[in-house]
Amino acid sequence: MTALKVNGRTHQLNVADDVPLLYALRNDLKLNGPKYGCGLSQCGACTVIIDGQAVRSCVTSVGAVVGQEIITLEGLGDEKNPSKLQKAFIEEQAAQCGYCMNGMIMRSKVLLDNNPKPTDGEIRQALDGNLCRCGVHNRVVRAVLRASQEA
Amino acid sequence: MNIQTNRRDLLKAAGALVVAFEIPMAAQLASAADDLGPGLPGSLKANPKVSSWLRIEADGRVHLLVGKVELGQGILTAVSQICADELDIDIKRLRLTSGDTWLVPNEGTTAGSFSMPDCGSAVRAVSADARKILVDLAAAKLGVDADKLTVNDGTISSPDGKKTTYWDLVIGDEMKVDATAKAPLKPYAAHRYSGKSIPRVDIPAKATGGQIWIQDLRPEGMVHGRAVRPPQYDAKLLDVDVAAVEKMPGVLRVIRDGNFLGVIAEREEQVLAAAAALRRNSKWELPKDAPTSDGTQDWLLAQKTKDIVIKDQAKPANLQAAATVEATYRRPFVMHGSIGPSTAIGTLGADGVMTIQTHSQSVFETGNAIAMMLGVDKTKVHMQHHQGSACYGHNAADDAAADAALLARALPGRPVRVQWTRNDEHKWEPYNSAMQLKIKAQVDAKGDIIDWDYQLWSTAHGTRPGNIAGNLLPARHLAKPFEFPVPVNGGPPNYSADRNAIALYDFPGQKVTTHFITSYAARVSSTRGLGAYSNVFAIESFMDELAARAKVDPVEYRLRHLKDERARAVIQKAAETFGWSKWEKKPNRGRGIAFARYKNLAAFCAIAIEVEVNPSTGKIRLLRAVAANDSGEVVNPDGVKNQIEGGMIQSLSWTMKEAVRFDASGVRSEDWTSYPILSFTEVPPIEVVLVDRPGAVFLGTGEASQGPTSAALANAVFDATNTRVRDLPLTPARVKAAINA
Numbered sequence: 001m002t003a004l005k006v007n008g009r010t011h012q013l014n015v016a017d018d019v020p021l022l023y024a025l026r027n028d029l030k031l032n033g034p035k036y037g038c039g040l041s042q043c044g045a046c047t048v049i050i051d052g053q054a055v056r057s058c059v060t061s062v063g064a065v066v067g068q069e070i071i072t073l074e075g076l077g078d079e080k081n082p083s084k085l086q087k088a089f090i091e092e093q094a095a096q097c098g099y100c101m102n103g104m105i106m107r108s109k110v111l112l113d114n115n116p117k118p119t120d121g122e123i124r125q126a127l128d129g130n131l132c133r134c135g136v137h138n139r140v141v142r143a144v145l146r147a148s149q150e151a
Numbered sequence: 152m153n154i155q156t157n158r159r160d161l162l163k164a165a166g167a168l169v170v171a172f173e174i175p176m177a178a179q180l181a182s183a184a185d186d187l188g189p190g191l192p193g194s195l196k197a198n199p200k201v202s203s204w205l206r207i208e209a210d211g212r213v214h215l216l217v218g219k220v221e222l223g224q225g226i227l228t229a230v231s232q233i234c235a236d237e238l239d240i241d242i243k244r245l246r247l248t249s250g251d252t253w254l255v256p257n258e259g260t261t262a263g264s265f266s267m268p269d270c271g272s273a274v275r276a277v278s279a280d281a282r283k284i285l286v287d288l289a290a291a292k293l294g295v296d297a298d299k300l301t302v303n304d305g306t307i308s309s310p311d312g313k314k315t316t317y318w319d320l321v322i323g324d325e326m327k328v329d330a331t332a333k334a335p336l337k338p339y340a341a342h343r344y345s346g347k348s349i350p351r352v353d354i355p356a357k358a359t360g361g362q363i364w365i366q367d368l369r370p371e372g373m374v375h376g377r378a379v380r381p382p383q384y385d386a387k388l389l390d391v392d393v394a395a396v397e398k399m400p401g402v403l404r405v406i407r408d409g410n411f412l413g414v415i416a417e418r419e420e421q422v423l424a425a426a427a428a429l430r431r432n433s434k435w436e437l438p439k440d441a442p443t444s445d446g447t448q449d450w451l452l453a454q455k456t457k458d459i460v461i462k463d464q465a466k467p468a469n470l471q472a473a474a475t476v477e478a479t480y481r482r483p484f485v486m487h488g489s490i491g492p493s494t495a496i497g498t499l500g501a502d503g504v505m506t507i508q509t510h511s512q513s514v515f516e517t518g519n520a521i522a523m524m525l526g527v528d529k530t531k532v533h534m535q536h537h538q539g540s541a542c543y544g545h546n547a548a549d550d551a552a553a554d555a556a557l558l559a560r561a562l563p564g565r566p567v568r569v570q571w572t573r574n575d576e577h578k579w580e581p582y583n584s585a586m587q588l589k590i591k592a593q594v595d596a597k598g599d600i601i602d603w604d605y606q607l608w609s610t611a612h613g614t615r616p617g618n619i620a621g622n623l624l625p626a627r628h629l630a631k632p633f634e635f636p637v638p639v640n641g642g643p644p645n646y647s648a649d650r651n652a653i654a655l656y657d658f659p660g661q662k663v664t665t666h667f668i669t670s671y672a673a674r675v676s677s678t679r680g681l682g683a684y685s686n687v688f689a690i691e692s693f694m695d696e697l698a699a700r701a702k703v704d705p706v707e708y709r710l711r712h713l714k715d716e717r718a719r720a721v722i723q724k725a726a727e728t729f730g731w732s733k734w735e736k737k738p739n740r741g742r743g744i745a746f747a748r749y750k751n752l753a754a755f756c757a758i759a760i761e762v763e764v765n766p767s768t769g770k771i772r773l774l775r776a777v778a779a780n781d782s783g784e785v786v787n788p789d790g791v792k793n794q795i796e797g798g799m800i801q802s803l804s805w806t807m808k809e810a811v812r813f814d815a816s817g818v819r820s821e822d823w824t825s826y827p828i829l830s831f832t833e834v835p836p837i838e839v840v841l842v843d844r845p846g847a848v849f850l851g852t853g854e855a856s857q858g859p860t861s862a863a864l865a866n867a868v869f870d871a872t873n874t875r876v877r878d879l880p881l882t883p884a885r886v887k888a889a890i891n892a
Contacts, residue, residue, distance in 0.1 A: 137800060
């Protein structure tokens with residue numbers, strides 16, 4: 001058994017240490033936030049926050065994060081009570097399909113935690129490794145700016 | 152697992168999405184009855200029963216059923232807005248089911264910006280019909296003339312205070328009648344939802360981890376399947392050690408059927424390990440002399456072609472040419488590259504029905520193709536659409552559905568979930584065809600165009616399943632393979648490879664010839680805009696070349712050749728928004744403009760871009776871009792802006808970066824490192840201006856901006872460097888080489 005601390009709760013999972021964290025979160029804990037996009041740490045769709053850092057869960061093994069604080073999109077807020085950042089994404093309509101949105105929000109959350117008033121350029125730098133194919137980049141930047149201004 | 156229960160749960164999930172989406176991506180929706188032409192509008196022709204589309208439900212809701220599906224473009228919200236307006240109900244009363252082949256009207260494929268002409272116009276007419284049926288029923292019940300009754304959120308009232316509701320009136324078969332499309336439509340000013348930027352209700356779930364994607368479905372008893380694709384197109388499986396893989400942890404089935412290899416395991420990491428082992432344990436014979444991406448342009452011209460003259464307007468004999476100008480433009484293979492790889496879940500039930508959850512654009516045709524592949528009656532395949540990562544045309548969604556069916560057949564009773572790997576998605580999805588475009592123009596003494604000869608070479612832009620098993624990738628790999636049909640080129644008025652090949656300008660003479668290639672250098676099919684992207688790139692680049700040659704401002708040069716008022720209006724609006732007349736040239740900076748009317752019958756879109764080019768590296772920095780767009784009546788302004796801007800950014804990525812690479816060992820563009828796309832730091836500020844035309848036919852938006860964006864960029868690079876780059880993509884190496892040439 002492996003103990004994973006996710007969104008403030010400890011879960012006992014019957015998975016091998018080398019299983020990618022993404023599959024444990026999605027398949028064992030049935031969390032929808034982190035997405036499979038590439039499995040190669042190239043697109044950012046699977047991003048979670050571990051001990052305050054944005055981490056690509058598709059290339060992180062379960063064994064490597066035992067005892068650490070893992071936060072997924074669900075840990076920020078839910079539909080009834082979205083976090084300030086999630087609310088800003090909703091208000092800016094920062095999506096077309098929205099498949100990349102998990103990674104955009106999780107990476108931006110870490111940015112704002114470390115830099116509460118980022119510039120447009122700092123936001124773009126922080127998100128440069130998160131891919132979007134529909135072309136909502138500027139909406140995402142506006143959402144992060146909105147969240148920072150409301151903070 | 153109880154498939155029926157699961158199916159209902161899935162339908163409930165779909166119902167919860169109801170009002171979730173919004174905005175028309177596009178399209179042509181008649182706003183006045185006389186725009187509809189004869190007969191029933193859109194998909195009503197094939198599905199005339201009112202009850203096929205609308206059901207008044209006992210619980211105070213209205214159930215709208217549509218055959219078109221959500222692709223991330225917002226179509227379901229657009230039709231919800233239209234339905235709520237015509238039916239006089241609050242939009243929250245709507246429950247919507249889409250893309251379930253056992254429940255909804257068959258509306259064919261969701262593609263080509265046809266959702267609004269087909270589905271939007273049908274929903275508008277059938278909703279107005281339904282309202283009339285209900286008001287007539289109320290008139291009889293209340294003993295009041297129908298024209299004296301008013302409707303407010305489904306409650307029908309008479310002037311003297313008598314009331315009834317839709318839900319009181321409909322108890323049986325009242326809606327099981329044919330639509331007439333003769334009921335009066337709401338005047339524009341009376342719209343409560345259409346014309347407004349109503350927020351999408353799917354975004355809250357997507358921003359918070361709600362269960363909304365096909366990837367998030369986890370039916371009871373679900374297991375994981377993967378197909379192991381050949382190393383290369385047309386490779387043949389010589390030998391594979393199946394027994395070793397069957398012994399691996401969690402493995403439930405290994406399937407070998409000709410060149411099709413697949414595996415099913417209890418857990419996802421187990422199936423991935425088993426698929427990797429299966430790949431290692433297999434030996435393949437590779438085809439010899441396969442085409443390469445480096446040789447694509449020569450390959451295009453060397454193929455046997457079907458030559459079709461699609462326009463032949465002779466130049467009046469009295470016009471004298473002062474000069475002849477020629478240019479050739481080239482475009483490589485480009486991929487859809489959805490961020491979420493294709494996914495499907497197949498379940499073979501005890502009743503022999505194969506149920507497939509899919510994000511296919513063509514649930515009916517793909518279901519029929521899968522039935523053919525499985526050798527079963529088409530009533531034995533039940534397709535249910537769920538949202539996948541955005542789709543920009545015919546990607547691997549249908550192939551994943553076919554994979555799921557083949558694997559699920561080997562393990563009856565268990566839902567088998569298939570998610571393609573990034574590597575498979577990059578290497579096996581059907582690409583947008585490489586093309587070559589040659590233009591020769593005759594100009595008069597002022598430099599104006601008097602004759603125009605346009606020739607294009609292209610492989611297919613449409614190999615969708617279309618009821619035929621041979622169009623499904625895995626079906627071609629089976630021991631008894633289904634033959635890949637010879638592709639055809641779509642004809643007028645929409646065209647396919649030659650979409651937008653006819654210039655909209657008023658040239659005295661114009662001839663356009665399509666050289667259509669039925670063979671393949673790489674797997675190809677429909678990608679956003681089909682041939683329009685390449686054709687507009689060539690036409691609008693060449694217009695810019697001719698303007699420069701005539702020493703005329705490129706805005707002025709276009710307007711000189713263009714009578715269409717709406718076309719002129721978007722060009723002028725883009726120029727004005729950009730600040731074209733006040734713009735000052737600075738070193739290494741340039742501006743470019745381009746225009747197209749998508750398909751020559753849909754949206755009008757003009758784009759202006761400013762760039763800075765580093766002459767020593769050839770690197771393009773995008774400074775800003777503006778768009779002016781006329782899609783007719785706008786149903787959701789924010790949705791239209793989102794589509795136009797997104798299309799521009801995707802086109803900038805295609806135009807600056809993208810080319811699929813393949814060689815003797817197969818496709819080499821196998822991930823985001825070997826196939827990079829535009830990133831946050833490269834995306835410029837973008838301003839989109841809408842020309843709203845209340846009461847005008849809806850023209851479609853989703854595919855309007857890609858073509859003009861490509862040429863506007865190339866034209867800006869020319870303006871910055873005085874160098875014309877005619878081969879896509881405009882990589883730093885290519886721009887630098889052109890500058891130094």
